[in-house]
Amino acid sequence: MICFPRLSAVLAALVCAGLLGCASSPSTRNKGEARQAEGLYRLAQLDFSQGKNQDAITHAKKSIDLDPKNAHVHAFLGLVYLYLSDYRSAEKSLQEAVRLNPYLTDARNTLGAVYMKTGRNQEAQNEFLECLKDTTYSHPEKVLYNLGTLQLEEKHISEAEASFRRAVQANASYAKGYYGLGQALLLSGRRDEALKNFEKVIALDPSSPEAAKAKEALGQTRGAAKG
Helix, strand or coil: CCCCCCCHHHHHHHHHHHCCCCCCCCCCCHHHHHHHHHHHHHHHHHHHHCCCHHHHHHHHHHHHCCCCCCCHHHHHHHHHHHHHCCCHHHHHHHHHHHHHCCCCCCHHHHHHHHHHHHHCCHHHHHHHHHCCCCCCCCCCHHHHHHHHHHHHCCCCHHHHHHHHHHHHHCCCCCCCHHHHHHHHHHHHHCHHHHHHHHHHHHHCCCCCCHHHHHHHHHHHHHHHHHC
């Protein structure tokens, strides 16, 4: 599973919207439009957090109409499209976000996820590697997980293992990273190490999709060992 922001992250963005680029860019024609664009963006975030995806798209587009140079709104719109599996629209919005702000690492990471979803692995890898150049990015583990998943898909097991190890080194509580590491270890024949990582996934985030997969992997692996 590719990693991109969850709904909880969107809710968090509402709390600290002023720190995440909700303010309009200098290109906005007047203060009234700036406030309106910001309000529409916040409304779009709220819509998305409540599962009102089409309303989120409508309000984000209206915000962009008023403030077309706000890279954060383009990135948000791309994220919504990605959740809806509208990869063409997601790519277009995210590319515009990165064009407007090449240092918007979240947008680059999500764009890499779109490239993965559409089978363009080299382009995805390029985006992930570019993300990792940003030493100020607060969640490198998410990028490393995506990179490791890509490497795992391409059967580059040792490279994937290294990426997942870097992910959990960056964030020792990152359940997805341990799940990816468990997969890489299992594929490399190190069953006992893999099981320990799957168990850690369950301990860290027992209700997550990764925990369910880890339980399944544990059952299959232990069953195979008994057989």
